[in-house]
Amino acid sequence: xxKDDIVAVPHECVDCPIRHRxxxxxxxxxxxxxxxxxxxxxxxxxxxxxxxxxxxxxxVGTVVSGIASLTQTMEDGRxxxxxxxxxxxxxxxxxxEGAAYDVVATTDLTMCCFxxxxxxxxxxxxxxxAQRLLEMTLDELDAAxxxxxxxxxxxxxxxxxxLLSIVARRDATLRKVTMDGxxxxxxxxxxxxxxxxxxxxxETVSRQISALKRDGIIHLEGKRHVxxxxxxxxxxxxxDDSDGGMLV
Amino acid sequence: xxKDDIVAVPHECVDCPIRHRxxxxxxxxxxxxxxxxxxxxxxxxxxxxxxxxxxxxxxVGTVVSGIASLTQTMEDGRxxxxxxxxxxxxxxxxxxEGAAYDVVATTDLTMCCFxxxxxxxxxxxxxxxAQRLLEMTLDELDAAxxxxxxxxxxxxxxxxxxLLSIVARRDATLRKVTMDGxxxxxxxxxxxxxxxxxxxxxETVSRQISALKRDGIIHLEGKRHVxxxxxxxxxxxxxDDSDGGMLV
DNA sequence: CGCGCGTCTTGATCTGTGTCAAAGATATAC
DNA sequence: GTATATCTTTGACACAGATCAAGACGCGCG
Numbered sequence: 001x002x003k004d005d006i007v008a009v010p011h012e013c014v015d016c017p018i019r020h021r022x023x024x025x026x027x028x029x030x031x032x033x034x035x036x037x038x039x040x041x042x043x044x045x046x047x048x049x050x051x052x053x054x055x056x057x058x059x060v061g062t063v064v065s066g067i068a069s070l071t072q073t074m075e076d077g078r079x080x081x082x083x084x085x086x087x088x089x090x091x092x093x094x095x096x097e098g099a100a101y102d103v104v105a106t107t108d109l110t111m112c113c114f115x116x117x118x119x120x121x122x123x124x125x126x127x128x129x130a131q132r133l134l135e136m137t138l139d140e141l142d143a144a145x146x147x148x149x150x151x152x153x154x155x156x157x158x159x160x161x162x163l164l165s166i167v168a169r170r171d172a173t174l175r176k177v178t179m180d181g182x183x184x185x186x187x188x189x190x191x192x193x194x195x196x197x198x199x200x201x202x203e204t205v206s207r208q209i210s211a212l213k214r215d216g217i218i219h220l221e222g223k224r225h226v227x228x229x230x231x232x233x234x235x236x237x238x239x240d241d242s243d244g245g246m247l248v
Numbered sequence: 249x250x251k252d253d254i255v256a257v258p259h260e261c262v263d264c265p266i267r268h269r270x271x272x273x274x275x276x277x278x279x280x281x282x283x284x285x286x287x288x289x290x291x292x293x294x295x296x297x298x299x300x301x302x303x304x305x306x307x308v309g310t311v312v313s314g315i316a317s318l319t320q321t322m323e324d325g326r327x328x329x330x331x332x333x334x335x336x337x338x339x340x341x342x343x344x345e346g347a348a349y350d351v352v353a354t355t356d357l358t359m360c361c362f363x364x365x366x367x368x369x370x371x372x373x374x375x376x377x378a379q380r381l382l383e384m385t386l387d388e389l390d391a392a393x394x395x396x397x398x399x400x401x402x403x404x405x406x407x408x409x410x411l412l413s414i415v416a417r418r419d420a421t422l423r424k425v426t427m428d429g430x431x432x433x434x435x436x437x438x439x440x441x442x443x444x445x446x447x448x449x450x451e452t453v454s455r456q457i458s459a460l461k462r463d464g465i466i467h468l469e470g471k472r473h474v475x476x477x478x479x480x481x482x483x484x485x486x487x488d489d490s491d492g493g494m495l496v
Numbered sequence: 497c498g499c500g501c502g503t504c505t506t507g508a509t510c511t512g513t514g515t516c517a518a519a520g521a522t523a524t525a526c
Numbered sequence: 527g528t529a530t531a532t533c534t535t536t537g538a539c540a541c542a543g544a545t546c547a548a549g550a551c552g553c554g555c556g
Contacts, residue, residue: 072397074487080400082393095383100390123379130378131371135343137385142348144392145330149320151399152328152447156513191534199400201514206535223521223534239322404543439504452543454505470552471504 038115044105057099060092061113067106067188071196081197082144086170086188090136094120106193151199154239159198160208161237164218168228183228212237286363292353298339305347308340309361315354315436319444329445330392334418334436338384342368354441399447402487407446408456409485412466416476431476460485 041064044050050068051057063085070083082101085091091103094116123129150162168183187194191209195202212218217237219227228234289312292298298316299305311333318331330349333339339351342364371377398410416431435442439457443450460466465485467475476482 070393072393074397074401076487078401080397082396093386095379096386101393124375127372127375127378130375130382131343134378134382134385137382137389138341138344141385141389141392144389144396145318145320145349147396148330148392148399149322149328151396153322153326190532202534203515203536204513207513210535239324449544450504451506451545455543458505 038118040113042111042113044109044111046105046107046109048105048109050103050105050109050111051099053101054098056097057092058116059113060090060094060116060119061111062091063087063089064110064112066109068109068111069104069106069193069197070101071104072101079196080199081193082147083140084197090133092116092119094123094133107188156198156200156204156208157211157237158239159200160194160205160212161217161234162240163194163198164212164226164228165231165234165238165240168226168231183226183231185226187224187226286366288361290359290361292357292359294353294355294357296353296357298351298353298357298359299347301349302346304345305340306364307361308338308342308364308367309359310339311335311337312358312360314357316357316359317352317354317441317445318349319352320349327444328447329441330395331388332445338381340364340367342371342381355436404446404448404452404456405459405485406487407448408442408453408460409465409482410488411442411446412460412474412476413479413482413486413488416474416479431474431479433474435472435474 042050042061044066046066053072065087068085068089068091069081070085071079071081073079084106085103091111093100123133150159154162164187167187167189168185189197191202191205194200195205198205209218209220213220216229217234219229221227290298290309292314294314301320313335316333316337316339317329318333319327319329321327332354333351339359341348371381398407402410412435415435415437416433437445439450439453442448443453446453448456457466457468461468464477465482467477469475
């Protein structure tokens with residue numbers, strides 16, 4: 001039995017990321033009070049599809065735990081990941097009818113959702129929210145365009161290094177040590193998911209990771225636990241200029 | 249002598265795209281009146297850079313005529329185009345300090361600009377504008393993500409076919425005939441610009457265009473004038489499902 | 497008219513990544 | 527403990543596209 005259903009509808013949720021990050025950065029806490037009754041949680045198992053491209057998407061929400069991804073698929077099965085959603089990331093397209101791409105649970109996933117209609121109503125009455133959403137969308141656009149450079153012009157090795165440095169610095173919860181020391185984290189993606197993100201095959205991903213390991217750029221314990229002795233060396237491999245910026 | 253300077257500051261501009269498309273879709277005509285005094289035009293020659301990545305960008309605006317592109321460049325010179333701006337397209341990142349990528353005039357270019365500060369002020373007082381900008385940014389995000397599929401997973405031939413069908417249907421002014429008949433238009437990009445957009449070399453672009461010509465998918469007069477006898481055949485080549493959607 | 501310069505085409509060859517195949521890890525179930 | 531499934535690594539080989547190189551075309555200008 002799948003877990004694709006509403007698991008809880010609490011009217012109080014102190015830890016909900018939508019409050020402090022996605023929407024409410026500049027709002028008074030009680031500005032969202034009227035939305036509480038339209039809030040609910042949904043859980044998904046790794047591999048489940050949250051929404052299919054083209055389907056009506058009647059909610060917006062944020063990732064509470066786990067990882068979701070946005071993917072596009074061609075008829076013959078070739079797929080490209082176009083977005084990676086880590087905890088606290090926002091999903092949803094206010095003002096849009098349907099989803100533009102599949103939303104897939106890459107790991108087990110919990111999302112905090114609001115029904116879209118009341119959310120949009122609130123957007124109209126609370127200008128800060130539209131501005132905050134614009135800001136978030138601009139961030140996503142920057143990330144997407146950075147990825148276009150990765151997809152279009154970087155070699156397989158550079159792609160892997162780019163992905164590693166992005167994942168490492170994106171999700172603070174994965175980050176075990178500070179910027180200047182060695183960086184230790186767990187890869188939240190399978191080789192296949194990495195391949196879909198980078199426009200490679202999973203074999204190439206595996207080979208390049210092995211190569212980075214062999215060259216001492218990274219160390220691996222098991223398949224997922226990564227140690228980066230020197231972050232600037234990794235960034236060098238990624239072909240990024242100086243500090244690279246925040247991607248994904 | 250370059251043309252990178254203000255060429256006119258008219259206080260009346262009936263045809264300015266920013267009025268009817270970029271910003272004012274839902275605004276009363278006089279809502280922008282207060283901005284008129286901050287409006288000006290700038291012209292650039294093909295090849296000139298409008299803003300450098302990282303530079304302070306103190307204006308927003310729309311393309312009036314010509315084509316601009318957003319590009320990213322690596323230290324070793326590899327470049328990837330990440331946005332293509334046709335007439336009536338909006339440029340600028342309200343709420344952001346600097347530019348995130350180079351803005352380059354791909355052809356001779358005229359832009360209609362507003363100083364950013366007063367524009368942002370108006371955004372705060374006119375909620376429709378923030379909502380309209382959010383909508384536009386979501387469109388750009390969709391386009392960027394569609395391009396990620398092109399860059400990451402399509403073959404060279406599919407890339408060319410994708411670009412042709414996108415350019416053909418994007419800019420109404422280039423469109424000489426209706427959807428169902430043959431499509432005739434002038435390519436506004438050099439082979440090199442196409443290559444930068446598609447993550448290919450210009451030689452590969454040239455070869456693939458020749459191949460499409462040889463196979464009767466397109467006809468060429470000179471280097472730029474394209475005729476597409478059957479659009480659905482071209483879309484088939486692009487690997488798009490049914491109606492493809494609006495990209496770029 | 498011929499010259500020079502940028503754009504485009506085409507050819508020959510090289511190489512990075514994909515494809516196909518098999519076997520090694522690791523985890524979960526029995 | 528063994529069995530089964532999933533994920534990962536590694537190898538051998540093929541091919542799409544890059545690279546290097548030479549011309550062809552078009553166009554402005556003397």
